[in-house]
Amino acid sequence: MNEIQLKYGCNPNQKPSRIFMEDGSDLPVTVLNGKPGYINFLDAFNGWQLVSELKKATGLPAATSFKHVSPAGAAVGLPLTDILAKIYWVDDLGELSPLACAYARARGADRMSSFGDFIALSDVCDTDTAKLIKREVSDGVIAPGYTEEALAILKEKKKGNYNIIQIDPAYKPAELERKQVFGITFEQGRNELDIDADLLSNLVTANKEVPQEALTDMKIALITLKYTQSNSVCYVKGGQVIGIGAGQQSRVHCTRLAGTKADNWWLRQSPQVMNLQFVDGLGRADRDNAIDVYIGEEYEDVLAEGVWQTKFKVKPPVFTREEKRAWLDKLTDVTLGSDAFFPFSDNIERAYKSGVKYIAQPGGSVRDEAVIECCDKYGMAMAFTGIRLFHH
Numbered sequence: 189m190n191e192i193q194l195k196y197g198c199n200p201n202q203k204p205s206r207i208f209m210e211d212g213s214d215l216p217v218t219v220l221n222g223k224p225g226y227i228n229f230l231d232a233f234n235g236w237q238l239v240s241e242l243k244k245a246t247g248l249p250a251a252t253s254f255k256h257v258s259p260a261g262a263a264v265g266l267p268l269t270d271i272l273a274k275i276y277w278v279d280d281l282g283e284l285s286p287l288a289c290a291y292a293r294a295r296g297a298d299r300m301s302s303f304g305d306f307i308a309l310s311d312v313c314d315t316d317t318a319k320l321i322k323r324e325v326s327d328g329v330i331a332p333g334y335t336e337e338a339l340a341i342l343k344e345k346k347k348g349n350y351n352i353i354q355i356d357p358a359y360k361p362a363e364l365e366r367k368q369v370f371g372i373t374f375e376q377g378r379n380e381l382d383i384d385a386d387l388l389s390n391l392v393t394a395n396k397e398v399p400q401e402a403l404t405d406m407k408i409a410l411i412t413l414k415y416t417q418s419n420s421v422c423y424v425k426g427g428q429v430i431g432i433g434a435g436q437q438s439r440v441h442c443t444r445l446a447g448t449k450a451d452n453w454w455l456r457q458s459p460q461v462m463n464l465q466f467v468d469g470l471g472r473a474d475r476d477n478a479i480d481v482y483i484g485e486e487y488e489d490v491l492a493e494g495v496w497q498t499k500f501k502v503k504p505p506v507f508t509r510e511e512k513r514a515w516l517d518k519l520t521d522v523t524l525g526s527d528a529f530f531p532f533s534d535n536i537e538r539a540y541k542s543g544v545k546y547i548a549q550p551g552g553s554v555r556d557e558a559v560i561e562c563c564d565k566y567g568m569a570m571a572f573t574g575i576r577l578f579h580h
């Protein structure tokens with residue numbers, strides 16, 4: 189099939205709409221179920237590139253959760269701890285396959301943003317992963333294949349209308365890519381940069397010790413940034429993204445946004461949150477929303493009389509700012525990636541508050557020395573890659 193006609197483009201008024209191969213060749217994808225739209229395909233193709241690179245760089249199955257052409261989360265298939273399984277609402281599913289663990293982690297990075305996501309999987313979708321996807325609110329999935337049982341499970345989703353795309357893993361796009369804006373064609377070479385150990389070898393701080401786990405996290409951060417709308421900053425820990433700041437005009441705003449998401453990921457693991465007693469029958473999305481408000485500055489919105497009774501069996505105590513700070517101080521060994529250089533050391537100061545110890549960024553700012561000095565103050569290890577990773 190050379191083209192797929194779509195219902196409309198980014199918005200319902202943008203017609204006609206299609207995806208097609210300009211050279212007349214067949215599309216590398218097959219729609220197995222549903223009717224994916226314009227934005228679905230944008231998320232699917234960007235997500236597929238991301239997980240393919242993660243698999244190549246780490247040797248582990250990978251998954252990503254995409255929303256509006258940027259990842260909300262991405263991860264590789266490392267086993268889940270009991271705490272992570274609980275905060276990702278998968279503790280009732282038993283031991284999960286590595287691919288299912290990857291998606292649970294990718295979805296769990298920012299469950300608020302992942303609501304209604306498009307999923308990309310590096311490997312053939314198995315039964316565990318399909319069962320996990322089936323119970324989440326999601327628009328669709330792309331993978332190189334599906335087991336017979338997994339496909340049957342996914343086809344039951346959304347009353348049989350769930351979007352399921354299969355992509356040819358052998359497909360290689362042309363070296364030049366084009367797009368049109370305002371009737372004008374833009375052309376550039378594809379960003380085929382490999383994120384590998386050599387790219388991370390230029391350690392410019394006094395601390396030059398980067399353990400293998402942190403090196404893997406650096407790769408995850410940079411690969412994720414390759415497919416995140418710029419400016420972008422990414423926090424990673426233990427093989428998964430824990431916070432992304434995307435599309436902000438100011439880099440420190442990206443660092444703050446991503447840092448807040450990383451903080452929320454860690455606060456969800458606090459005793460105060462783990463001990464919340466939700467009313468019976470409250471859905472996962474409603475629990476996520478309640479937790480998000482409870483750990484935020486507007487906690488009274490869920491603790492007010494007449495409101496808390498709809499969320500909790502027992503009224504939770506206020507999670508004070510001091511208690512939150514004390515718990516956040518236990519978050520350590522976080523990795524931070526940036527798609528362009530840090531122009532000021534305020535980014536490092538904010539990153540330190542979220543437990544960052546390892547940093548990968550291009551370098552090249554006139555204030556590099558001030559940034560390095562700030563890293564040295566906190567004993568951080570920072571690599572200059574020399575490569576910018578803007579994505580628009």
